[in-house]
Amino acid sequence: MYFILEENAALRDLRPPVRAFVVGIGYPALIRLKFTTLKVDDREVSIGLEPIYENIKNSLDKRIRRIVQEAEFEEVKNYANSKTLPELLQRAQFQVGQIGFDSEKRGEYMSWCESTANDEKSTEMDRKIFLADFILFNRRR
Numbered sequence: 001m002y003f004i005l006e007e008n009a010a011l012r013d014l015r016p017p018v019r020a021f022v023v024g025i026g027y028p029a030l031i032r033l034k035f036t037t038l039k040v041d042d043r044e045v046s047i048g049l050e051p052i053y054e055n056i057k058n059s060l061d062k063r064i065r066r067i068v069q070e071a072e073f074e075e076v077k078n079y080a081n082s083k084t085l086p087e088l089l090q091r092a093q094f095q096v097g098q099i100g101f102d103s104e105k106r107g108e109y110m111s112w113c114e115s116t117a118n119d120e121k122s123t124e125m126d127r128k129i130f131l132a133d134f135i136l137f138n139r140r141r
Helices: 002-007 016-031 049-082 085-099 103-117 124-137
Strands: 034-040 043-048
Touching (some): 043 049, 085 103, 103 124
Antiparallel strands (some): 034 043
């Protein structure tokens, strides 16, 4: 939109707030522009910029989420490896006390910390990772 405004002499001379308004309403209009609609297997498929934009946006969102997930896992794993299980339990319990829960919620979280640390069905590394994830990102599994 900006480049279109720069090329058009009448629009180039607009005051900045008016120009911003034109760009603001022009962008969604361009994105939603539909060239045609095709019928495929009893459903209509729009051909235009919006589906292309949405597909690119969704692909980028998935990729970013995967990158964030990998980075968070590495951070959790490194933190878990740097502490002993009793240290992680102590830190998690301290954090529960700092969050400001009411006594019922605090008891529920304290119980979760204890049961996670003492879960005989999980490996020690799994228990450490669960506690580290809680400490770093306030997530329980």
